[in-house]
Amino acid sequence: MSEAVVWLTVFVLSVFVGVEVISKVSSTLHTPLMSGANAIHGIILLGAVLVTGTADSTLTLVVGLVATVLATVNMVGGFVVTDRMLQMFSRKPARRPRGDGS
Amino acid sequence: MTPTLAPTWVQLVYLACAVCFILALKGLAGPRTARGGNLVGAAAAVVAVAVPFTYLDLDHVALILVAIAVGGVVGAVGAQRVQMTQMPQLVALFNGVGGGAAALVALLELGHLGDATPAFDVGATAFTVAVGAVSFAGSVVTFAKLQELMTSRPVVFPGLPVLFGALLLATLVLAGLVVAEVAVGWAVGLALVGLAVGVLLVLPVGGADVPIVISLLNALTGLTVAAGGYVLGNIVLLVAGTLVGASGTFLTLLMARAMGRSVASILFGALRGGSTLGAGEASDRPVRSAGPEDVAILLGYAERVVVVPGYGLAVAQAQHTLRELVEVLAARGARVDYAIHPVAGRMPGHMNVLLAEAQVPYEQLVEMDDINPELPHTDVVLVVGANDVVNPAARTTPSAPIYGMPILDVDQARQVVFLKRSMRPGFAGIENELLFDPRTTLLFGDAKESLAKLLAAVKAL
Numbered sequence: 001m002s003e004a005v006v007w008l009t010v011f012v013l014s015v016f017v018g019v020e021v022i023s024k025v026s027s028t029l030h031t032p033l034m035s036g037a038n039a040i041h042g043i044i045l046l047g048a049v050l051v052t053g054t055a056d057s058t059l060t061l062v063v064g065l066v067a068t069v070l071a072t073v074n075m076v077g078g079f080v081v082t083d084r085m086l087q088m089f090s091r092k093p094a095r096r097p098r099g100d101g102s
Numbered sequence: 103m104t105p106t107l108a109p110t111w112v113q114l115v116y117l118a119c120a121v122c123f124i125l126a127l128k129g130l131a132g133p134r135t136a137r138g139g140n141l142v143g144a145a146a147a148v149v150a151v152a153v154p155f156t157y158l159d160l161d162h163v164a165l166i167l168v169a170i171a172v173g174g175v176v177g178a179v180g181a182q183r184v185q186m187t188q189m190p191q192l193v194a195l196f197n198g199v200g201g202g203a204a205a206l207v208a209l210l211e212l213g214h215l216g217d218a219t220p221a222f223d224v225g226a227t228a229f230t231v232a233v234g235a236v237s238f239a240g241s242v243v244t245f246a247k248l249q250e251l252m253t254s255r256p257v258v259f260p261g262l263p264v265l266f267g268a269l270l271l272a273t274l275v276l277a278g279l280v281v282a283e284v285a286v287g288w289a290v291g292l293a294l295v296g297l298a299v300g301v302l303l304v305l306p307v308g309g310a311d312v313p314i315v316i317s318l319l320n321a322l323t324g325l326t327v328a329a330g331g332y333v334l335g336n337i338v339l340l341v342a343g344t345l346v347g348a349s350g351t352f353l354t355l356l357m358a359r360a361m362g363r364s365v366a367s368i369l370f371g372a373l374r375g376g377s378t379l380g381a382g383e384a385s386d387r388p389v390r391s392a393g394p395e396d397v398a399i400l401l402g403y404a405e406r407v408v409v410v411p412g413y414g415l416a417v418a419q420a421q422h423t424l425r426e427l428v429e430v431l432a433a434r435g436a437r438v439d440y441a442i443h444p445v446a447g448r449m450p451g452h453m454n455v456l457l458a459e460a461q462v463p464y465e466q467l468v469e470m471d472d473i474n475p476e477l478p479h480t481d482v483v484l485v486v487g488a489n490d491v492v493n494p495a496a497r498t499t500p501s502a503p504i505y506g507m508p509i510l511d512v513d514q515a516r517q518v519v520f521l522k523r524s525m526r527p528g529f530a531g532i533e534n535e536l537l538f539d540p541r542t543t544l545l546f547g548d549a550k551e552s553l554a555k556l557l558a559a560v561k562a563l
Contacts, residue, residue, distance in 0.1 A: 004222065010344075011344050014345055014348065015347075017345065018345040018349040019352045021124060021349065023352070025131040027451055029136060030451030031189060031455050032451070033131060033136075033349075034193060034317055034320060034449070035196075036130040036136075036140050037127065037345075037349055037350055037353075038197050039196070040342050040345065041197075042147065043123075043150060043151075045151050047207040047330050047339055048206070049151060049170075052162060052210075053154065053161055054160070054161065063209065063210055064210055065165060065166070068169035068170060069170075069176075070206070071199070071200060072170050072173025072177060073174075074177070074199050074200035075151075076174045078193075079143065083141070087137065088458040088459050089136065089454075
């Protein structure tokens with residue numbers, strides 16, 4: 001198998017996993033899920049670190065540092081705000097027989 | 103693609119991080135596991151970012167750490183300070199900066215690519231630059247609409263479809279030039295055109311549909327990150343980006359279905375003339391309004407009450423007062439639930455977050471499909487700051503912009519009480535016939551004040 005095909009395989013399998021793991025999500029959790037997924041793509045920070053660490057001119061260094069700041073805002077902010085939201089959901093009393101909500 | 107020279111242990115750590123992201127998404131999809139899932143994702147992200155510092159001989163480490171510290175502080179403070187009502191804007195903004203970062207990373211990586219790089223790899227880089235720029239500009243416009251820095255109504259002008267088409271064509275041509283010449287100059291042009299496409303993509307979208315666009319842009323940023331991962335030869339970026347891209351696309355379709363719209367009609371509906379362009383003006387037709395005491399009597403002696411909370415409730419910060427009122431009614435023997443429309447608030451699931459903040463028990467939040475069969479037997483429905491989600495025009499008027507959207511069948515209840523600030527129409531900008539129904543009573547005023555007066559009046563019964 002050529003290397004590109006390996007990457008394609010990982011990509012296609014990830015698509016299916018991505019759809020599968022959230023297929024049964026209740027609409028109650030749409031906002032935290034969106035925000036959590038948003039935080040996960042903040043992992044572009046890893047890419048920003050890699051290119052900034054190999055920058056060979058002032059211009060590329062500056063652009064790389066800007067990308068690093070932006071990506072960190074995405075990643076850190078995303079996870080913190082998702083946790084803040086979910087914290088509120090978990091404050092409720094956990095035990096209660098399933099009923100009609102009366 | 104840069105050859106993967108990372109040692110085996112690094113590869114294994116990356117694999118573990120990728121698995122953690124899958125577990126994080128899976129956790130986020132269930133109410134019990136959501137918080138844990140989010141923490142697993144955060145931990146994996148921190149580990150993945152730390153790895154290159156350990157095995158690579160990176161330059162400028164101090165500056166990079168400063169940049170991370172700055173971004174971390176900005177992100178964390180913003181996330182701590184934001185009001186829960188402003189959550190959609192913040193998610194849009196975080197998404198935008200992520201897309202922007204991906205585009206910049208791809209631009210820099212393009213400078214490292216040689217002429218011998220396979221065309222497919224350069225193409226992936228061009229994709230990252232273009233789509234990252236679209237996501238950045240689109241998110242910024244979305245933020246401006248939600249923050250009401252600009253009108254939340256669809257912005258259309260003559261020639262917009264032509265301009266949009268021309269820009270898309272320019273994107274393809276520039277991407278082709280980037281691939282042919284592997285030149286950073288063309289890629290910068292591509293990024294600029296991408297920004298313009300992002301702006302024009304979101305401008306015609308009406309206020310009520312903006313949440314769907316956030317989800318779509320989120321998915322786009324995910325795909326951008328995935329392509330960036332391929333270019334950099336980094337498996338974590340590829341898996342994490344693809345996961346977000348795929349689940350985000352699926353989530354977008356779920357939300358669009360909950361609103362009874364197709365994604366295409368949300369994005370391009372305004373260009374065809376229909377969509378969420380409404381009257382947007384207050385009507386002077388007669389309505390029946392009442393004082394808090396009358397409404398208190400209506401509520402105080404009802405056996406079955408359903409509350410329909412809307413964004414207006416959250417804007418007035420009246421969730422706590424509402425919860426108190428519901429508790430008092432329940433203590434008087436009434437059966438009270440909250441009916442939650444899937445798109446109540448400014449973002450799907452937003453209302454659940456807002457009510458959870460006011461410590462409303464999760465069990466009292468009943469989803470639309472479960473509450474609708476009960477509404478014909480409901481004595482009083484109390485609508486607080488909601489409008490479009492109870493507008494029967496969605497069932498009855500094919501010309502209405504919200505036609506086809508599933509709604510809460512409030513019009514089938516015995517009595518309806520609207521708490522409204524004024525007769526102005528809702529976010530979608532259309533009039534609600536239910537307001538003029540003989541069974542409807544209106545209580546005008548700020549939601550928080552009205553609820554406080556109602557609470558006092560019910561207690562005095």
